[in-house]
Amino acid sequence: MxxxxxxxxxxxxxxxxxxxxxxxxxxxxxxxxxxxxxxxxxxxxxxxxxxxxxxxxxxxxxxxxxxxxxxxxxxxxxxxxxxxxxxxxxxxxxxxxxxxxxxxxxxxxxxxxxxxxxxxxxxxxxxxxxxxxxxxxxxxxxxxxxxxxxxxxxxxxxxxxxxxxxxxxxxxxxxxxxxxxxxxxxxxxxxxxxxHTGFMAALALEALRDRPPRWLPGGTLFRWTGGSSMLNIKRAGIIPVVSLARLLALTDGVMVRSTRERLQAAMACGRLSEAGGRDLIAAWDWMTLIRARRQVDDLTQGRPPDNRLDMAALPRQDRHRLRAAFQVVRLIQDTTGRRVASFLLQ
The missing domain is CATH 3.30.460.10 (Beta Polymerase, domain 2)
Structure with missing residues (x-):
């Protein structure tokens, strides 16, 4: 259907x-x-x-x-x-x-x-x-x-x-x-x-509060320490991009609502560089796609779908792409996001 x-x-x-x-x-x-x-x-x-x-x-x-x-x-x-x-x-x-x-x-x-x-x-x-x-x-x-x-x-x-x-x-x-x-x-x-710069500054700080992890669960370091191999992809990667895109849109007075459109608008306004915006949109696309694929796996196996990825079971290529996506998000947070926050806090 x-x-x-x-x-x-x-x-x-x-x-x-x-x-x-x-x-x-x-x-x-x-x-x-x-x-x-x-x-x-x-x-x-x-x-x-x-x-x-x-x-x-x-x-x-x-x-x-x-x-x-x-x-x-x-x-x-x-x-x-x-x-x-x-x-x-x-x-x-x-x-x-x-x-x-x-x-x-x-x-x-x-x-x-x-x-x-x-x-x-x-x-x-x-x-x-x-x-x-x-x-x-x-x-x-x-x-x-x-x-x-x-x-x-x-x-x-x-x-x-x-x-x-x-x-x-x-x-x-x-x-x-x-x-x-x-x-x-x-x-x-x-x-x-x-x-209200106070509100905008508080919004910027909240948008930068959640950051993707530097190390992915399921690797050697996590196995040595007995840590879980499960990663909530929504919390670790998707929400930080949603929050950053919302902040950029409000800063520039852009009325669009979807995360992708907000990032595209930030590129058009010059708030995001063309390369940075392109990389961030690609990271967003990959994180949301891998979540959707995992949910399909859950559905076909009779499990209730959620936002968690078992990193130990994730193919090496997918792990590398996810790590690269997280690096892009952290980089944009450290550059564009913090530049906007610093401007608003002045």
Whole structure:
């Protein structure tokens, strides 16, 4: 089954049960895409487009059950869905932006809608966020003026937790509803964030906090010390690039959301050299591809997919490419990333 056909079937599904049955095709789709030569960029767009379709149809079914919404709203996604970089091992990160303050009846309506949608997505394989960053959580289901006030507080008081929350929401993308709610807010928030050097500096420090390891697990040194050969590729390599790309985009006022597009924009703005940007994009492509391949191995062997690589079992050539990718990320962090951070800290 190809992506377009599955999306059509999702949009035409008549019940939650039908959607849940279609959700079982997602692992099969990832296996097919990777085995037929798709890279992680293509895979990320495919799974994210399907997540958008599932979300939209669950919302439509919820509205049919609950009645017309009492006011305009926007269902937005952040994280990997917001950036269109999902795989089948992805939890859901979403929120609701409401056009106006709610009364008790409206609050109940949107609470029920969020519960039905997030539960449905969970049954389709998009697991619920362990940190409860979901529209079913009243904290992430607020009127526009509350969201703006909250983001202003995060920017003006950039403690680490505030920065971590803010950087996730810089990836927001509207999935369903009134797109103008996010668009207007997003422009105002980005402008405000760039004006506050304290927030930008804190964002830069947070973006450079996670660094790829110098030594790969599974080698002689780790065997001598009895260390584990497992490596979380998302934490070790993917998140550092996502964070750096987000920082560069915000520094230059670029509105794109995907990591690849943000790096390309940084090259166009001169923030990244052509060679450095090309090498970093290649490193990003390899790390995300090797994760997707490992997840396919898990799926075909009946294991739940995750982000871990067994470095002891990784072919020598793949180990060398991964080590080279980590070196590129560390180099860009030490040059471009720290140059931006130093500028912001002045």
């Amino acid at each position: 190809d992506v377009k056909t599955l999306i059509v079937q999702v949009k035409e599904a008549e019940s939650r049960h039908d959607l849940e049955q279609l959700g079982q095709q997602l692992p099969v789709l990832q296996i097919h895409l990777i085995r037929t030569g798709a890279d992680a960029h293509v895979l990320g767009h495919a799974i994210s487009d399907l997540a958008d379709a599932f979300t939209g149809r669950f919302i439509q079914l919820a509205e049919m059950a609950l009645g017309p919404p009492p006011m305009p709203y926007a269902w937005v996604a952040c994280g990997s869905q917001g950036r269109r970089e999902q795989t089948v091992h992805t939890d859901q990160d979403n929120a609701l932006i409401l056009a106006a303050p709610v009364d008790r009846a409206s609050s109940h309506y949107y609470g029920q809608l969020a519960e039905q949608v997030t539960t449905g997505l969970d049954h389709c394989g998009f697991t619920q966020c362990a940190g409860a960053v979901m529209a079913r959580n009243p904290r992430w289901r607020q009127p526009l003026d509350v969201w703006e006030a909250r983001f202003r507080d995060w920017i003006k008081q950039p403690e680490r937790q505030s920065v971590m929350l803010a950087q996730n929401f810089l990836d927001l993308r509207t999935i369903h509803g009134d797109r103008t709610l996010l668009e207007h807010w997003h422009h105002r928030v980005l402008a405000l964030a760039r004006q």
